[in-house]
Amino acid sequence: MTKNAHRANLSKQFLRNIVKTKKPDDMLQQAKDEGLEKTLGVWDLIILGIGAIIGSGIFAVVGIAAAGGPESVGAGPALVASMIVAAFACVFSALCYSEFAAMIPVAGGAYTYTFATLGEFAAWMVGWILMLEYAIGYIAVACAWSNHLMQLLKGFEHFLPSWVANPPIWLVNDLRTATKTLTDSGLDPNVVIPSIHGFPISVNLPAIFIVVAITMLLIKGTKDSTKMAGVMVVIKLSVIALFVLVGAFFVKPENWTPFAPNGVEGIFMGAFIIFFAYIGFDALSTTAEECKNPQKDLPIGIIGSLVATTIIYVLVALVLTGMQATSGVAIPAGFLKAPMAYAMTVAGQDWAAGLISIGSLAGLTSVLLVLQMAATRILYAMSRDNFLPKRLQKLHPKFHTPHVLTWTVGIIAIIGTLTLDLNVAAELCNFGTFTSFIIVCIAVLILRKTDPDRHRPFKVPFSPWFPILGIICCGGLMIYSMQFLTTSALLFPLWVGIGALIYFHYGYKKNRKAEVLKAEQEKEVEIKINEQQPIVN
Numbered sequence: 001m002t003k004n005a006h007r008a009n010l011s012k013q014f015l016r017n018i019v020k021t022k023k024p025d026d027m028l029q030q031a032k033d034e035g036l037e038k039t040l041g042v043w044d045l046i047i048l049g050i051g052a053i054i055g056s057g058i059f060a061v062v063g064i065a066a067a068g069g070p071e072s073v074g075a076g077p078a079l080v081a082s083m084i085v086a087a088f089a090c091v092f093s094a095l096c097y098s099e100f101a102a103m104i105p106v107a108g109g110a111y112t113y114t115f116a117t118l119g120e121f122a123a124w125m126v127g128w129i130l131m132l133e134y135a136i137g138y139i140a141v142a143c144a145w146s147n148h149l150m151q152l153l154k155g156f157e158h159f160l161p162s163w164v165a166n167p168p169i170w171l172v173n174d175l176r177t178a179t180k181t182l183t184d185s186g187l188d189p190n191v192v193i194p195s196i197h198g199f200p201i202s203v204n205l206p207a208i209f210i211v212v213a214i215t216m217l218l219i220k221g222t223k224d225s226t227k228m229a230g231v232m233v234v235i236k237l238s239v240i241a242l243f244v245l246v247g248a249f250f251v252k253p254e255n256w257t258p259f260a261p262n263g264v265e266g267i268f269m270g271a272f273i274i275f276f277a278y279i280g281f282d283a284l285s286t287t288a289e290e291c292k293n294p295q296k297d298l299p300i301g302i303i304g305s306l307v308a309t310t311i312i313y314v315l316v317a318l319v320l321t322g323m324q325a326t327s328g329v330a331i332p333a334g335f336l337k338a339p340m341a342y343a344m345t346v347a348g349q350d351w352a353a354g355l356i357s358i359g360s361l362a363g364l365t366s367v368l369l370v371l372q373m374a375a376t377r378i379l380y381a382m383s384r385d386n387f388l389p390k391r392l393q394k395l396h397p398k399f400h401t402p403h404v405l406t407w408t409v410g411i412i413a414i415i416g417t418l419t420l421d422l423n424v425a426a427e428l429c430n431f432g433t434f435t436s437f438i439i440v441c442i443a444v445l446i447l448r449k450t451d452p453d454r455h456r457p458f459k460v461p462f463s464p465w466f467p468i469l470g471i472i473c474c475g476g477l478m479i480y481s482m483q484f485l486t487t488s489a490l491l492f493p494l495w496v497g498i499g500a501l502i503y504f505h506y507g508y509k510k511n512r513k514a515e516v517l518k519a520e521q522e523k524e525v526e527i528k529i530n531e532q533q534p535i536v537n
Contacts, residue, residue, distance in 0.1 A: 017120065017508070017511070017512065018119060018120055018121035018508070019118070019119035019120070019121070019122075020119055020120050021115065021116055021117065021118070021119050021120075022115045022116055022120075022123075022385070023116070024103070024104045024116050024451070024454065027104055027106045027112060027115075027116065028104065028105075028106060040291045040292060040297075041291075041292055041293070041297060042293070042296070042297035042300055042301060045284055045291065045297055045298065045300070045301025045302075045305075046300070046301050046304050046305055046308075047230045047233050048284060048301070048305075048370050049284050049301050049302065049304070049305025049306070049309075050233050050237075050305050050308060050309060053277065053278060053305055053306070053309040053367075054233075054236060054237070054240070054277075054309050054312060054313075054363055054367075058240070058277055058312070058313060058316055058340075058363070059144065059148065059338070059339075059340060059360040059363055059364060061144075061273060061274060061277055061426055062079070062274065062277065062316070062317065062320065062339055062340075063331075063335050063336045063337070063338075063339035063342075064273055064336055064426075065079055065082060065269075065270040065273040065274040066079045066270065066317075066320070066321060066326045066339070067326050067331035067335065067336060068262075068266075068269075068331075072269040072272075072273065072481075072484050072485060073262040073265055073266045073269055073484075074261075074262065074266055074269075074270060074326060074331075075260070075262070075266045075267050075269070075270025075271075076258070076259070076260060076261040076262065076266060076321065076326045076327045077255065077256040077257075077258075077259050077260070077321040077322075077326060077327065078259050078260035078261075078266060078267050078270065079270055079274070079317045079320075079321055079326075080314055080317045080318055080321075081260070081267050081270075082266075082267050082268075082270030082271040082273075082274050083271075083274055083277075083310065083313045083314055083317055084310075084314070085267065085268065085271040085477075086271045086272075086274050086275045086277075086278055086477075087278065087306070087310040087313075088473060089271070089275070089437075089470070089473035089474050089477055090275075090278050090306060090437075091306065092441065092466050092467065092469045092470030092473065093437035093438075093440060093441055093470045093474065094302050094303055094306050095303070095460045095461070095466055095470075096440045096441045096443075096444045096460055096466075096467055096470060097109075097110075097284075097302055097440055098298060098299035098302045098303060098458050098460075099299075099444055099456060099458050099459055099460050100112075100113040100440065100443070100444065101284070101294060101298040101299070101302065102294060102295045102296075102298055102299055102456070102457040102458040103295075103454065103455070103456050103457065103458075104116060105291060105294030105295065105298065106381070109130065109374070109377070109378060109436075110126050110130060110436040110437075110439060110440050110443075111123055111126050111127040111130055111378050111381055111382065112381055113440055113443045114126040114439055114440075114443055115385065116443070116447065117442075117443040117446040117447050117450070118439070118442075118443065118446065120508075120511065121503060121508075122439070123385070124382070124387055124499070124503045124507050125496065125499055125500065125503070126435075126436060126439055127378055127379075127381075127382045127387065128495075128496070128499030128502070128503075129432045129435050129436055129495075129496065129499070130375075130378050130432065130436055131375065131378065131379070131432075132428055132429065132431070132432035132492075132495055133429050133432030133433045133436060134371050134372075134374050134375035134378065135375050135409060135412055135413065135416070136416065136420065136425050136428045136429050136432070137371055137425070137426070137429035137432075138211075138368060138371040138372055138375065138409070138413050138416075139413050139416035139417055139420050139425050140420070140425030140426045140429060141364055141367050141368050141371065142204075142207040142210060142211055142368060142413060142417055143174070143177075143204065143207055143417060143420070143425070144364055145206065145207060145210050145361065145364040145365065145368065146172055146173075146204050146206035146207040146210075146417075147337045147338060148337075148338050148341070148357055148360040148361050148364060149206045149361060150167075150172055150206070151334075151337065151338045151341055151342075151357050152354065152357035152358065152361065153165045154166065155350065155353070155354050155357065167205075168192075169181060169182065169192065169193075169202075170192070170193045170194065170200075170201065170202040170203070171202075171203060171204075171205050172204060172205060172206060173202060173204055174202060174204055174417060174418055174419060174420065175193075175200055175202040175418065175419070176419070178193060178202045179193070179200075179202075202418070203418065204417045204418070207414075207417040208414050208417060210365065210368060211368070211410050211413045211414050211417070212410065212414075214365070214368045214369055214372055214410070215372065215406055215407060215409075215410035217369070218369065218372055218373055218376070218401065218406050219396060219399060219401055219403045219406050219407075220399055220401070231362075232362040232363065232365050232366035232369075233366060235358070235359055235362035235363075236359045236360070236362045236363035236366070237312075238359065239355055239356050239358065239359025239360070239362075239363075240312060240316060240359065242352060242355060242356065242359075243316065243319065243340050243344070243352070243356055244315050244316060244319050246344070246349060246352050247319040247320070247322075247323050247343065247344065247347070248319055250322075250323050250343075250347040250349075251318075251319060251322030251323055252322060252323070252325075253322065255321060255322050255323070255324065255325045255326070255327075256321060256322060257327070258327050261326075261327040265484075268477065268480055268481070269480075269481060269484060271477060272430060272477050272478075272480070272481040273426065273427070273430070274313075275430050275433065275434070275477065277309075277313065278306070278309070278433075284298065284301050284302050284305070295457035295458070296457065298458075299457075299458040316340070320339060320340065320343060323343040323346070323347060324339070324342070324343045324346065338357065338360065340356050340360070341353045341354075341356045341357045341360065344356055372406070372409055372410065372413070375409045376402055376405045376406050376409050377402075379392065379402075379405045379408070379409070380392075380393060380402045380405055383405070385511075386507075386510050386511045386514040387503075387507045387510070387511070391404065392404050392405050392408065393405075424487055424488055424491070427481075427485050427487075427488035428488050428491055428492060428495070430478075430481075431478065431488060431489075431492040432492075434474045434475070434477065434478040435478070437470065437474045438470070438471050438474050438475055438478075441467040441468070441470040441471045441474075442467070442471065444460055444463070444467045445463070445464050445467050445468075448463060448464070
């Protein structure tokens with residue numbers, strides 16, 4: 001009887017622990033005591049937002065969304081509709097992020113908001129899923145950067161050594177991509193790809209180079225990184241404008257028919273894939289602790305960057321699908337890897353294709369910068385909450401940036417470039433993004449009930465309907481796509497399961513030890529205070 005009662009008490013205590021929330025006031029105080037340096041203004045945020053959003057989607061994934069991937073059909077000219085659906089699904093989540101970011105301007109983004117509403121276990125799982133979104137997305141963009149660099153170098157093959165313009169395929173691709181490319185070309189991968197003790201060696205050197213370069217830049221400081229992102233944003237917006245203005249003269253209206261060759265399935269699968277192009281505005285919320293005036297600037301930065309990029313995306317989609325037929329024809333591999341540059345090359349505008357390739361590299365570089373920054377800030381917040389070793393939280397003595405975590409994310413990305421290809425990485429990233437968006441919408445509804453009197457500098461309009469619409473839109477796209485994407489749909493639950501195991505075997509125990517240590521420290525302080533009080537007769 002006593003044993004059963006003891007087990008029941010342990011079970012109740014366990015449940016109380018995993019749903020234990022962290023008060024927003026405690027988060028704000030902790031950020032104030034040991035937070036990051038405040039250097040970002042409203043224009044910095046808009047630049048970072050556009051820098052994160054406009055990049056991999058418009059320069060790489062847009063071709064896959066229009067033409068289809070290995071496990072999905074394409075939207076064809078209805079890519080425009082796919083982009084509007086994706087933006088519609090984003091806008092409700094963007095409003096929810098804005099409310100939280102202005103109310104709790106602390107590093108961590110969705111992870112922090114979940115800790116304040118759903119508790120410890122849910123916060124860890126969201127942090128783990130965000131790592132899937134940012135770290136895996138980072139790997140996908142690094143691979144896309146490598147593809148565009150190779151496209152650019154091939155344009156100078158008459159001026160560059162052949163080993164630079166056309167390097168061995170096993171030096172510019174992951175093993176899976178290199179094997180597939182060689183097989184499709186009728187070559188034997190076992191003969192072309194070198195091996196050591198029977199293990200084939202394929203290394204994406206350009207991707208590794210850009211990861212190391214971005215890592216070193218981020219260690220120098222957020223403000224310097226933002227300046228670089230600003231330069232990159234100007235370059236890529238210029239080349240996108242060039243593509244739209246020049247490409248408009250080569251549009252063939254017949255390429256827009258049939259408008260939706262794969263019907264509703266093509267539009268929604270295109271929306272799911274192109275959703276990868278919209279991740280970035282949520283990354284702004286992870287920089288809240290480094291904002292000078294987060295209550296005012298973050299909502300403007302989040303919503304402003306989302307609106308601006310949606311308009312740009314629609315214009316590019318109209319011109320791109322007008323230049324290149326995407327309905328009922330075989331799609332060239334060049335269109336899937338670098339669609340805008342390829343379309344210009346086919347149109348005979350090699351000079352424009354070269355400039356677009358340069359702009360693509362600039363755009364992808366700015367995305368890499370923001371994604372790695374976001375991943376690092378989330379891990380920083382998780383380390384501060386005892387989910388990760390405290391030594392990872394250490395700041396650089398000169399630049400005051402979390403350099404240990406920055407290098408950790410960089411090394412993980414380098415390992416990932418050896419194993420993941422662009423398609424699977426983008427799909428996994430989307431699953432992580434949808435999940436975090438849904439949870440943030442739920443968290444807004446919860447905090448409105450549990451803490452209705454808290455000051456909210458920005459409030460989601462038409463609540464609870466807008467947060468509910470965010471949940472329905474993101475959840476609907478996620479569930480719909482799972483019936484077609486077999487590989488990523490299997491890997492995502494596996495990632496979630498691994499995260500749960502890590503929490504119960506490490507994070508949960510570490511938090512309980514931290515609570516005991518904190519209680520002992522508070523008791524010691526209380527004893528000292530009592531000893532110093534005068535004895536009153």
